[in-house]
Amino acid sequence: MEESESGGMTAWVPLVDGAERLGVLAVQAPSLTPAVLRRGRALATLLAMMITSARAYQDSLVRRTRTNPMALPAEMLRAFLPPRTIGTGHVVSTAVLEPAYEIGGDAFDHSLTETTLHATVLDAMGHDLASGLTTAVSLAACRNARRTGADLPELVECVDDALARWLPDQFCTGVLAQLDLASGTLRWSNCGHPTPLLIRDQRLLVDAMRREPDPPMGLPSLLAGRQRQTHEIALRPGDRVLMYTDGVTEARGADGAEFGLEQFADYIIRATAAGELAPETLRRLIHSILDSSTSRLRDDATILMFEWSRPPC
Structure with missing residues (x-):
C-alpha cells in the first residue's frame, strides 16, 4: 500500500493463477477500507482467471505482453x-x-x-x-x-x-x-x-x-x-x-x-x-x-x- 499521487491510497493486489504470479492489480480509493480491499482481491482473482484462459488463444493479449519479436x-x-x-x-x-x-x-x-x-x-x-x-x-x-x-x-x-x-x-x-x-x-x-x-x-x-x-x-x-x-x-x-x-x-x-x-x-x-x-x-x-x-x-x-x-x- 502507498499514497497515490492523485490523492487517496493505492493497494497493489497480486494476480495469481494457482501458485504462479501473473502480475499485480492497482486498486485506488480515497481510503482502503476492508470492503475495498475485499472487492479488490475478488477482482484480482477474476482477472487472473480471465488472463489465464485468454492467453491460450488470444494473440492480441500475447502481443501486448511482448516487448520484442520472438525467435x-x-x-x-x-x-x-x-x-x-x-x-x-x-x-x-x-x-x-x-x-x-x-x-x-x-x-x-x-x-x-x-x-x-x-x-x-x-x-x-x-x-x-x-x-x-x-x-x-x-x-x-x-x-x-x-x-x-x-x-x-x-x-x-x-x-x-x-x-x-x-x-x-x-x-x-x-x-x-x-x-x-x-x-x-x-x-x-x-x-x-x-x-x-x-x-x-x-x-x-x-x-x-x-x-x-x-x-x-x-x-x-x-x-x-x-x-x-x-x-x-x-x-x-x-x-x-x-x-x-x-x-x-x-x-x-x-x-x-x-x-x-x-x-x-x-x-x-x-x-x-x-x-x-x-x-x-x-x-x-x-x-x-x-x-x-x-x-x-x-x-x-x-x-x-x-x-x-x-x-x-
Whole structure:
C-alpha cells in the first residue's frame, strides 16, 4: 500500500493463477477500507482467471505482453512449457528461462500427482531450430512416459529411444527427478548435466547430489550400451533443490566476471534466510543478471527450484 499521487491510497493486489504470479492489480480509493480491499482481491482473482484462459488463444493479449519479436525456436519451445510455478501446501516448484525471446535448446518441466513432484531441466546441443526440436521431442517423450505411469529409468529410456528414432544426430543433457511428497525421498537421473544443488539450513551442501553423470540422452547413449543410473537422497523439511543449465553460472556480471556457482548459491541462501518465497527468489535472481546494461548471458539460462515440507501425519 502507498499514497497515490492523485490523492487517496493505492493497494497493489497480486494476480495469481494457482501458485504462479501473473502480475499485480492497482486498486485506488480515497481510503482502503476492508470492503475495498475485499472487492479488490475478488477482482484480482477474476482477472487472473480471465488472463489465464485468454492467453491460450488470444494473440492480441500475447502481443501486448511482448516487448520484442520472438525467435522461432523460442516460440516453439515456449508453447510446450508448463506454468512457471506449481505447488501444494507441502511443495512448491518454480522456474525461470532466459533470454525470453531467443532461447534455443533449454527447457524445464514440472508436474504434480497426488504422491509425486516430477521435475526436469533439459539442454539440447546447439542454439538453432534443430536444438529446439530436440528439446521439444525430449519434453514430449518425458510427458508421454510419465502419463503412462513409467518409472524414472523407463522415462529416461523413452527419451533415448525417441531421440534415436526421430533425431539421431542430436543429443540432449538433462536432470530428471521425482520427489515423493510424503517421505521427501528424491530420486534423479543425471544425463550429462550440471550437478543439482541442495540448500539445507541456509547452507550449500556442495557434494550432496554429486554423482558421476551418465551420457547425454539420444542415440550416442544407446550405442554406448551403458546402463542408466538412478540416484536417491532423503530431503529434510525446508530443503531447496536447484536444477539449472550452465548458462546460469557462465553469465557475466556488471564487472565482466562469470556469475559462478558460489555466487549463484549464495544468492539463493541469502534469499532463503530473508524468508523470501521461492518464485520471488528466482525472479530477483534472474533480474540481477539481466538488468545491468553490462550484464549478459553467453548461453540460454534455466533454473528450476523446488522446496519441500513434510505433510502433517
